Amino acid sequence: MPRGVGRGAEPPSEEISEGPRLWVRLALLLPFTAILALFFTVPLVLMAVISLSRQSFARFEWALTFKNYVRFFSDPFYVGVLWDTLWLGFLVTAAALLLGYPLAYHLARTRTRWKPVLLVFILSPLLVGIVIRCYGWMILLADRGLINGTLIEGGWISRPLPLMYNQFGVGLALVHVFLPFMVLSLTGVIKRIDPALLEASMTLGASPARAFWEVTLPLSLPGILAGSLLVFSLAISSFVVPILLGGFKVYVLPIIVYEQILSVFDWPFGAANAFILLLISLGIITGYIKVAERALRGLV
Amino acid sequence: MTLATGNDVELRGVTKRYGPILALDTFSLQVGAGEFFTLLGPSGCGKTTALRSIAGFITLNAGEVFLKGTRVTDLPPHRRRVGMVFQHYALFPHRTVAQNVAFGLRMQKVPKGEIADRVEKTLALVQLPRYAGRFPRQLSGGEQQRVALARALVTRPTVLLLDEPLGALDKKLRERMQVELKRLQREVGITTIYVTHDQEEALTMSDRIAVMQSGRIEQVGTPLEIYECPQSAFVADFIGNINLLRGTVIGHAEHQAAVDCRGAKLRIGALPGAVAPEAVMALRPEKVRLNPSEPLDNDLAATVVHLVYLGDSVLYHLRSDEGIELQALELAQAGGVRHQAGTRVRVGWRSEDASLLPLTSSPLPRGERLGEGG
Structure with a gap:
């Protein structure tokens, strides 16, 4: 964006540092780039090649065919699983946003000296190992678990509520662990919104709710964007939680990939599955960024 | 207004x-x-x-x-x-x-x-x-x-x-x-x-x-x-530059009061109503004259301790022989600075240019006004 240089514009600062020299910057980038190239890009390319190969009678053959992809999209089961995976990702993201926003707002605005403690509370799901966390939820959610057990004992219900081995249980456990990513993404952005902006909108006649809608929410969009992308991509690639709390009744693409590669030994089809998930989530993320950017620019 | x-x-x-x-x-x-x-x-x-x-x-x-x-x-x-x-x-x-x-x-x-x-x-x-x-x-x-x-x-x-x-x-x-x-x-x-x-x-x-x-x-x-007409030492001090001298009221007539400040007898303008014995005299630096041509109500012998050249004016820091510290502001003359540091000068001001303020900074009852008014 060109900066206004109308009357009274401040002269540009002359102390803009040019930063380190080019070769220093390249040298600093090299280690990470090398690791990424060696252990990420190469396997990814390999996987792409494998996904175009053929498996016949449990024997792997190099080839160049789109058969695996055709098979995926012509089988309603796999398309259904893809849809379920994306839908689960959407639900988890939406829930994390709705639950996380008030939390993040409070964390950004509070002046209590207990703020570090609040932060630890918010990060606490990440401090517990994934398997332990899942078994914790199982104790709570199982048919004879704490919640159902108590409700049945108390005579409020006769049959256990379906809390686990379904999308609800998986979603709940995913929201629990991904909430910190959403909250932290939002907190930083909300903290930078000048409270005077809200006051200004109120003196101009906006009710508190309207001021939130017109000022706070649009200005927190970068945080909503970052948090949603994080949570969505983590949720659709999650594997352990859907297995433990879904009990193979909730199928998501990562489980299919796992089964194809480690149980069925159909590497090409497994690789194709993984690639489809990758490409579709990339597509969704790109679309989301585009829409959000437009919203950030216009906003009326 | x-x-x-x-x-x-x-x-x-x-x-x-x-x-x-x-x-x-x-x-x-x-x-x-x-x-x-x-x-x-x-x-x-x-x-x-x-x-x-x-x-x-x-x-x-x-x-x-x-x-x-x-x-x-x-x-x-x-x-x-x-x-x-x-x-x-x-x-x-x-x-x-x-x-x-x-x-x-x-x-x-x-x-x-x-x-x-x-x-x-x-x-x-x-x-x-x-x-x-x-x-x-x-x-x-x-x-x-x-x-x-x-x-x-x-x-x-x-x-x-x-x-x-x-x-x-x-x-x-x-x-x-x-x-x-x-x-x-x-x-x-x-x-x-x-x-x-x-x-x-x-x-x-x-x-x-x-x-x-x-x-x-x-x-x-x-x-x-x-x-x-600042009504308190706080207001006088907050607005612009001012000399505030603490002293004892020794004489008090209808239009003039006399204040003893470090042994010097200072005359101050009109004062309706009662005055506390301890008070503060407020005097703007621009009302202080150095070596005045005609004798004024107040007249002290002093030394220029320090001066600040402000371009369009000169601010003199003075100490009288009694030890009273005062500031005086003069428009810069064609020749620039009139008195160098260390010079002896006579310092004078008219009694109505100074005002007497109560010692505390608490506000005065409404309507009561110290100083020369308007």
């Missing part, structure tokens, strides 16, 4: 406590229609709290707020119809200049065509006619200030509240904006309450000034009254 008939803004006995701190202490204020009223004081004196209680951002512990005679004490900010300009402008960064200005009109559900028309007119008023499509970050500080002003004015509020709006600008721009702001205020004729800690700003723009300290008003008056 506008008299308080049909006040646009009135505060009655407003009290606000923040924990143990009393930000406003039974604070009362009346601002007349069309008046440019300034709340002046050091940081922490409660001036911003007073402004924010008019806007409705503060829940009061006691007292009432009236706008145009209507009690608004319990009304939330968005229903008070005040316009406010914030210290750092608080422009909506995600909206263009035109959208910023249109915001208040949109909230009032003004028809679209009228919004466009009024936004355009108001932007012309603040001399930013071709800036409608720009974003705040593309504007300089002074330009953002004008947009903030346009945004506050376009809704035709009952009162315009300005919270140190020029604080973030550099000196030259600040002086230009002072003139501009005053012109605008007069043109629109809007009642304005201005908060600042800058006494020069207060003196140049205001119809009336309230000097505040510790949540109370020390003195209300026109800039001339505040400068010429």
